[in-house]
Amino acid sequence: MFPAFRSPATMRNIHAWLLLLPALAFIAAFTHLPAVNTFIHSFFLDGRGGAPAEFVGLEHYQYLLEDEVFRKALVNNLLFACGTIPLSIGLAMTMAFLVNAGLAGQSVLRLCYFVPTVLPMIAVANIWLFFYTPEYGLLEQIRGALGMTGVNWLGSESTALPCVIAVAVWKDAGFFMIFYLAALQQIPPSLAEAAMLEGASRLYYYRRVVIPLLMPTTLFVLVNATINAFRMVDHLFVLTQGGPNNASSLLLYYIYEVSFKFWDTGYGATLTMVLLGFLALASIGQFGFLERKVHYR
């Protein structure tokens, strides 16, 4: 009846789409549709008290350009990303090397490194809040014992963001370490033996053999670290509430404030579009460009 349907190529296509359909439906319902909705909503000003929203065109986007808090949150977020991504990846790799080296008591060490990841962020933030407390916090007690003068870690604009970055690195590194550890154990020992026979130094072996072999893992971790850099704001609620004077505010935290504290969901949607844009750019960069440089076996 429908000869076109009978060709094997078409049938295969139909099959493929049918198999994809459930996943596609979920992605459309929970990712694409909200994103499109957000985009549309970013052109509207909320009506107060249930009044219908008013179309304002590009007004929110214009305000975006003058909004100093937004600019600050954006710059902070970029600094946060530049701080957390390389540091947590570097630290994760080093820790993986250490716990893979066959030292005595390495399972205890592994556990120690992994514990921060298991703890909930809010609990972690409360512990760090005590570390950073001026006068009698842990950090201040140590510095005091060394005869140094007091620093108000979370209460100064210059130190608040680095403090927040340190918490994020501490939290993330253990998680990424697990991936590196798994990858390290996949590397056949024969490579190390061959390198030794050739007289390669330990450093050379790590630089030219191990690290290149870890590249697929690094890409995976990099993607996750980038997402985390824009997604992790839980600790801000406990540590600084974005302060002082927005010095530690991040994009997602600002979106929360605008949308759920000020109930300006139209402008919140506009800010969300910016965040989406950044994440899209990051993933294009990572999958489009970096992936070509990654060596898969």
Place this chain on the structure above:
Amino acid sequence: MAGFRKACTLMAAALLSLTLLAGTALAEKVNLTFYFPVAVGGSITKIVEGMTDQFMKEHPDIKITPVYAGIYRETLTKALTALRGGEPPHIAVLLSTDMYTLIDEDAVVPYDDILKPEEMGFVKAYFPGFMRNSQTGGKTWGIPFQRSTIVMYWNKEAFKAAGLDPEKGPANWNELVEMGKKLTVRDASGKVTQWGVAIPSTGYAYWMFQALAIQNGVELMNAEGTRTDFDNPKAVEALQFLVDLAYKHEVSPKGTIDWATTPRDFFERKTAIMWTTTGNLTNVRTNAPFPFGVGMLPASARPGSPTGGGNFYIFKKATPAERKAAVTFVQWMTSAERAAQWGIDTGYVAVRPDAWETPAMKDYVATFPVAAVARDQLAHAVPELSTHDNQRVTKALDDAIQAAVTGSKKPADALKDAQKEAERILRRYGK
């Protein structure tokens, strides 16, 4: 076929009577959800739950579910989020200053719409100072509950050690600086081991700053909540004073001072004087390991403090029966005896004059005279900063204060920026 139809009719009849029964059962018992915040130390949650249990015992036809919802700001967020989701609480304690925001959101209903005019007389029982933040446009939107003013606490031992009279706190700004200098203790290396004074600049920075502004003779907003006066030269002077405490006189820590840990700093003798809400009184009384004094805030041009704290609001979504029950609950919670007990348990100001005449309160004040400081300060109190879109305007001011105390902006510039931002936010209400 006929048998089937008969069975159907019977079933329908049975269902109908069941629904009717359920309906009457529901009408007999009213279920109310009640959101409340905790802004101070101590076991407030337990006290509130104890009160609601007592209420339910006395009113078996009303069931109250108290929900602890975080600090004030979180409680507001939670209530408004629930409102958008179609399931707001029936009653909530929210900042008196959120009144305009709640009205703009069409979230709450005035008490005048629930009660008959002749029943509205009960609002006259509360301190007029607290009602100024609770009424607008001739209607009463909130009933005062956990209300406060800012008071000054000082460590009497530290005063003695510094050679000061431990019974007398600083009465004006100059004395605050002079005493602060004597109270600031440095060790051999020059490191400060005890600061003179701590005025918190996170959490409720605008509130603390408003106290300074009032003392310097300026109120920060108009009565309609549509205009602010942040860059008034008197306000700039007040902020300059706050900054000078840390940078010029060096009697206070530099950078922001955390609201939540300030009482701890006081207990740990890291600061000799602190400013905080009177709601912390019982917390301090329980936890301070030394004798302490409580006094009104020091004066500049005049003494003064903003009022603060939360009111009972009733949400519009409630049915008439629920609204009536909610009013019963609110009136019970703020009756003279309850208000007195609540004040004794927490340190908040009992919200009505007759509460201070109850035997329990009289005994309490006799043994603990500083409990009356906050009440006496009411005579000099000014309503807390409250505008339309309050959270946003407040944030603009908070940011300015923090920029000034961290030294990143001059007080005049910071307040000018905050004023500009506030004008932008309020432009759609000014008309």
